[in-house]
Amino acid sequence: MLDQKKLIVKKFGGTSVGTLERIENVATRVVRDREKLGQLPVIVVSAMSGETNRLIRLANDLDPGYRGPAYDMLLASGEQVAVALLAIALEKRGVKAAPLLAYQVGIQTDAIFSKARIRSINADKIIQLVEQGVVPVVAGFQGITDDAQITTLGRGGSDTTAVALAAALGGSECEIYTDVPAVFSADPRLVTKARELNRITFEEMMEMASVGSKVLHFRSVEIAAKYNIKIHSRSSFEEREGTWVMSEENMLENPVVSSVTHDPATVVIKLNPVPAGAEFLADLFGRLAEKNIVVDIITQSGSDRPDRQRLHFSIPEEDLVQTEKVLHTVLDSETEVTVMRDMAKISVIGVGMKNHPGVAARFFKVFKEHDVDVHLVTTSDIKISAVVAKNQLKEVAEALHTEFDLDV
């Protein structure tokens, strides 16, 4: 029987396998941990960095409008190459390795190409290989539909492959190796005094992922939370520990706020007036959803006339052209449209908020002290977000980081 505690899924991202030299380093590290710590590793790899973008360019050069089975098959080839090369590097070190693609492992997904969701993984084959002393090297990012077509899980999807695999194997831990040493309390490029976090809860990590922090794939954290799998996000270039993402129960105490995150490419759109009532809102946001435009913060308020309302919402900068087209079809000349470019969203996140009132007051105090206008606001149980002018982002981010005791 397998010693479940020794079984560990290790995922290596694109930069970790970006060159042959790095692939050799990964192989050396896997073999060493296997021998020294007695680990039974199951490896998940992404495509070599740059490869997925190269493949996307090829597809877009042919037909930027095409998405479907051929697109996913194309992109999945990137992980196939990385899996094969890492398996060769392991074999070279005298370790038996089994390169495995989604169809060979049985990583079943739905048939939503380019953003498929994993439905199930058949762990039998993996367990059998591990029992035989073989190191399975599994392609991340890819899955397979019921009728054997290749799907992909969306950007960062290899994280999700790794965590789902850990869950299917009955594991309790998953290592995610990347090119940053840990999850930070804020983006160090923006906030000078940002520090590494030792621990963070699943909930906080999900909020961070949803506001644009690219450390972990959102869905991977969701699955980790559901199956209570600790994620250890760490550097493939350093030995030391990184950040543990885990359930709140495992943490002795939580800071009120654990991180300040931001999204620098936001556009605010103000419409005044538009018809009152939910029908107009359903129509507008329905049409935007059809174009795959993710509307973020929405605020709605009354107008001078009872049959009219004001509507403000934010969208990613890249979706502005498409959004303006949709607005053109929905609005008449009565509505004044104000497009505010060069905006950014800033958020504070922390599970401690649930038990500490007054976070909102401290949040807005910072804006007031720095004379920064707030254009949109939204809150959840563990997050407060505000949209501000991009040129004031750095100042307010550093001030919030100090206010909530996060500075190094």
Next chain:
Amino acid sequence: MLDQKKLIVKKFGGTSVGTLERIENVATRVVRDREKLGQLPVIVVSAMSGETNRLIRLANDLDPGYRGPAYDMLLASGEQVAVALLAIALEKRGVKAAPLLAYQVGIQTDAIFSKARIRSINADKIIQLVEQGVVPVVAGFQGITDDAQITTLGRGGSDTTAVALAAALGGSECEIYTDVPAVFSADPRLVTKARELNRITFEEMMEMASVGSKVLHFRSVEIAAKYNIKIHSRSSFEEREGTWVMSEENMLENPVVSSVTHDPATVVIKLNPVPAGAEFLADLFGRLAEKNIVVDIITQSGSDRPDRQRLHFSIPEEDLVQTEKVLHTVLDSETEVTVMRDMAKISVIGVGMKNHPGVAARFFKVFKEHDVDVHLVTTSDIKISAVVAKNQLKEVAEALHTEFDLDV
């Protein structure tokens, strides 16, 4: 029911899909023939030219000694990319296309990695797709073992995929598109007056493939002969017909010799004396076979002593180092080893030889007239080969081409 006569397998080689522009051209041509001629095409593609070599380099840089499942998985990714891109190009032209890999079609092979042989193809899925008006685009060169591992068929293996698929579909014809317009009576770079052949028999084509002519994969012709599938080898850059490879019965009459072929990288090894008898020969050639060295022509003759013999044989230039190592383990100091580098093999091929005596006499007359030494000779039913010094190759090739009435 499908109209079997309209069903046609079209294989496009690496140069035919070497750039996005060429992939667009292939798609345009497939769609045009489908509409104008009512064809029901089934497409087979190779990796984009250069891609397989790039992948081989990656594997060799990691570990030149490794061959096995990971190597074949790596190489198979090249065809996957080409299949996906051609499918996108077809969809762009309003034609439904189904990108298919070996495991999706059920191209079953043995488990001899890097030179697997196709055992069976399940044509059901392909036929079903064609009936639905879809153009199947199948990855060449790759197969799958009984336990779902990816195999590859060796250099040029996509030809074999195409012909085997045509056989499985009950077809009678297979188009092989390449970067040369036809099969030639000799390599035009060597023989100035070489001409295109309209027709050639399976047997002749197999002999040509076995003496180093790279037009078609040997195994593809073998399968074509077995299932009587006409191969139409033609250019993907021109419209006109190329060369038909077909059974002898389909041809009204055959020239005595249809082609002069050559292999420019041959080494002759002369051993004198070695122990007489078959035991020594079995040992030596067994050890060479273990190292995957293909010994070509072998001649053996008596020596001054009854317990000794002379042995001459030829090998590909690239295997010389390995061969010398083997000789070192087998021979003692009594044997004199002569290594003749810079040799070339020249052959004349033709099914007509079977009914025309005197071909050998005409063959050797040419060597005598040009004062060219012959170092080794071998013959078959439809072929005579001789090994000569490389610097005399061109002269004798052109003279043989003239002697056997092949000049343009």
